[in-house]
Amino acid sequence: MSIKENLQLLKNTFVNPECLLVAVSKTHPVEAIGQAYELGIRDFGENKVQELEEKQQVLPKDIRWHFIGHLQTNKVKYIAPFIYLIHGVDSLKLLTEINKQAEKVDRIIQCLLQVYIAKEESKFGLDEKELEELVQSEAVKSLTHVKIVGLMGMATFTDKEDVVRQEFRNLKSIFDKLKTKKLPPNFDLREISIGMTGDYTIAQEEGSTMVRIGTAIFGEREYK
Numbered sequence: 001m002s003i004k005e006n007l008q009l010l011k012n013t014f015v016n017p018e019c020l021l022v023a024v025s026k027t028h029p030v031e032a033i034g035q036a037y038e039l040g041i042r043d044f045g046e047n048k049v050q051e052l053e054e055k056q057q058v059l060p061k062d063i064r065w066h067f068i069g070h071l072q073t074n075k076v077k078y079i080a081p082f083i084y085l086i087h088g089v090d091s092l093k094l095l096t097e098i099n100k101q102a103e104k105v106d107r108i109i110q111c112l113l114q115v116y117i118a119k120e121e122s123k124f125g126l127d128e129k130e131l132e133e134l135v136q137s138e139a140v141k142s143l144t145h146v147k148i149v150g151l152m153g154m155a156t157f158t159d160k161e162d163v164v165r166q167e168f169r170n171l172k173s174i175f176d177k178l179k180t181k182k183l184p185p186n187f188d189l190r191e192i193s194i195g196m197t198g199d200y201t202i203a204q205e206e207g208s209t210m211v212r213i214g215t216a217i218f219g220e221r222e223y224k
């Protein structure tokens, strides 16, 4: 199936048509991104800094690039000039570095805090207590060049729908609870980034505002 057919099929299955589709193009060539771009997609997600930089340089400048991987502090500077949204912020240290690099290029960079909701050991993210600590910390208030616009999470990799649904529901409830609190001025919580190829329907039913979908658009990835 072509990227065009995949995109049509995908959009037809959205239970929430308002939910933003972030096309996860990692490992796929610029030609594939170009095809999706021609079909109207403007939001693309990548998880490797170097790959993202290379693609950004040759592709149209109105693409909104989403960084969806685990970002190392020493690499923030490479994407700070152009990144649209960083999904996986999971420490004050990283947030502070993003703020520093954003200030250098005179930008305010939008970030999502990654919350750990899965049962797996390997997943990155803050637990609820760590999230609370970060939000309430004095240090976070002085970060004038970042804007925290929401939360991001990844469910356990399983075909047990009830497990995935419960994890997404948990993130939504953490989000709702956080919104009722008095938050620093650099918080503007409106996004919940949950849902991938295997679980985007459940994610949308549980309140996702942006899904990150690769395989259902571009096909299987080949890792070299």
Ligand SMILES: *Cc1c(COP(=O)(O)O)cnc(C)c1O
Pocket (backbone or CB within 6 Å): 024, 026, 047, 068, 069, 154, 195, 196, 197, 198, 212, 213, 214, 215, 216
């Ligand atoms: C690769 C990736 C995705 C996309 O996964 P698919 O199953 O191909 O849709 C979404 N989110 C993150 C964080 C990823 O690394």
